[in-house]
Amino acid sequence: MSGNSKSSPLPTYFAVFFALLAGTALTVYASTLDLGKFNAAVALTIASIKATLVALFFMHIKGASEKLTKLVVVAALFFLLLLLGLTMTDYATRMWS
Amino acid sequence: MSMPIAMPQPERENYLNTKYGVWSWLLTTDHKRIALLYLISITFFFFIGGFFALLIRLELLTPAGDLVQADTYNKLFSMHGIVMIFFFLVPSIPAVLGNFLVPMMIGAKDLAFPRINLLSWYLYIIGGAMMVHCMLTGGVDTGWTFYAPFSTNFSNTKVVEAGLAVFVAGFSSILTGLNFVVTIHRMRAPGMTWSRLPLFIWAHYATSIIQLLGTPVLAITLTLVVAERALHLGIFDPKLGGDPILFQHLFWFYSHPAVYIMILPAMGVVTEIIACFSRKRIFGYSFVAFSSIAIAVFGFLVWAHHMFVAGTSVYAALVFSLLSYAVAVPSAIKVFNWTATLYKGSIHYDAPMLYAFGFLGLFTIGGLTGLFLAALGIDVHVTDTYFVVAHFHYIMVGGAVMGYLGGMHFWWPKISGKLYPEGWARLAALIVFIGFNLTFFPQFLLGYMGMPRRYYDYSHMPEFQVLNVLSTAGATVLGVGYLLPMVYFLWSMRYGKPAPDNPWNAAGLEWKTASPPPTFNFEEEPVVTWEAYNYEELDAPHSEEVPVAR
């Protein structure tokens, strides 16, 4: 291992790695179950957890980074949700095609 | 107020004369030189866009469609819009004045990424060249709005090339925004806290947020149109169950905030000018700063007000109508603050201030008519008429272009080291103001009375001819007003009086260095210990100036 005085990040990296692989297996398995409307919610939840793990630990948002980085990410996600959400005010309230 | 003193000085080394030769310009990373490269390019495109406007106005002199064919007219207004919006207005103030001034105003040597800045200009040129090629080989007739399914399935014009040209230019815009955001966060001089920043910087920061978050959506939308046309994918095709309104949602998600990209920098310019020529701090600094950010954020919430009659649900229309009223509030706050700044100020009527006054009145009219359009009932009546055309030209031309011209006059001494002729400048400002109103006020009336936009033939409504003739006459006057500054700015570069460091005795770090500035802006890194717009200190009677950061 590293022999540094501060703890090595390697155990965390490998833990996240295995969690990501497990999440992938889990989401494939979950898609074979009939959960009705919840299939989509489960799939997106697992995906979001995986994405968060990558962002926090692989992209070093946790710990090393300052508030501004988090603000940039949150802002982008916020505007993405605006795009999706406000557009749905149209699609959710009309019959089309 | 101090008269501009022509201080004779030997040719000091500055960013203009430090190196000569075409390559020292084409491969420069100096933000000031890049600003001038942009200045030349956007002026070129302004001429092209103006040329199309001229043809449009000539056609509309008579009710019959007798100058050009219908298809040609479609191309004229399409390319007028595309060129003016994407290749003139969106870059104008940020790429010219922003590039030049942002590092200087915050006390930095350059932007955070000078090479990306140059790349930005090259992308703009490539997009521009593609657009010129498109225009020369047939043009595009979909309107600058590229609506599907006409653009994807039915138009026989160069939609793909135009779309790609705008895509490339959009990438240029994104990189400029990226550069500004990082620069403003990371490169401020010691003591230059957020609350000491000139409001020009706040305005450009807000603009950059919009450029960064909005333009990518335009990019993907254009990509989808190109893919649909070139590869026969079907995303918006009704035959496949696609929804053309989805195109409109995606398109306007960018294109509404885009109008704030065009107006916010002009507001920043106007703030600087009003403070200087009233010799007063801006009233309500924090309100103006936060209003800039609020405009940027709220601007993303209102896009479907361009789609009230397109076929969205009434519920969505209600939501967006309400939000559109909200977005007017921060702009109104700014107008109140500018007015309050003028109150009991020591007003000077130099050319930049004339443009600022013009902006105040015309932007207010434009903004108020926007509220007319936000009302669903009125919108049904005036949408797709000249009322809308007048509304947005009041903001884009009466607002943004006036702001741009005012800023060019205000900072010309800094940029060129020469003074422009003030008499001619005031005359030109007046001509622009008169020409503008003559061109566009009749269009409110025309639209309200029912004249549709994008029509080349109004022979079923011949009574509209008088107002159309007035409008075309106004456009001629406006054209003269625009040509004058081009002439005397060029003249001043050779024959103008040399400018002192601070001809206006204005506040701001950019005025504390030479005109024109040295390549690295400041002889020594400035250390800021004063608040923004310290006009009381600048005007206080003392024998020495406020300490100069040299």
Add this chain to the structure above:
Amino acid sequence: MPDSTVALHHEEQRPELLHHFAEPQQQRDASSLGMWVFLATEIMFFGGLFLAYLVYRLKYFGDFGAASKTLAVGLGATNTAVLICSSLTVVLAVWAAQTARRTLLIGSLVLTIVLGLVFLGIKGIEYKDKFDEHHVPGASFSFEKVPVPGHPNQYADPHHAQLFFSLYFVMTGLHALHMIIGLGIFLWLLTMAWKGRFTPDYNTPVEIGGLYWHFVDIIWIYLFPLLYLIDRHP
């Protein structure tokens, strides 16, 4: 051009410090913020596609399910695992650069590139399969008599299936394009690493290259379930 004495000072002490920055930390912070801001723009770029997907999936759920089922979930899942491995190698590369481990750095960069090529190779196989099955939108598109999952008596509407595949190709195609660009970036990083340019004091390019790669991975983390796993009930 830079004042010569200042430039000389910089070049002697800190050759990577660009002239307009006062301190290396400022340069690092600027580069990092720049990459994060760029990634924010990429979120919005892909976001438009996610909107189109959302709208049509909600409307044509059954038909989308039928189309999705024809994708090779095994290959898709493998590709997901490949990208996850590559994210690990990337983060190891960054750590190696920070701790002056040259062999690990170069090895990790090479492995990342190899994994990226594997991903693209598998993608190529998938695209070819789609082409062979006439699922590529256009004149030769065909989606006849494919049952809607869960409704064995109902056939999927080929028009709506074509919408699905249009989105599939644009979304995965755009993602693949970003992978290719990522490979280019990592080839460049590999060259620089080989020349010994990265040290514990200067490894920003590896870090921000890594950020880009992780982002591309995150996009795929969403694309995979959305495109491949709509309805996999047996």
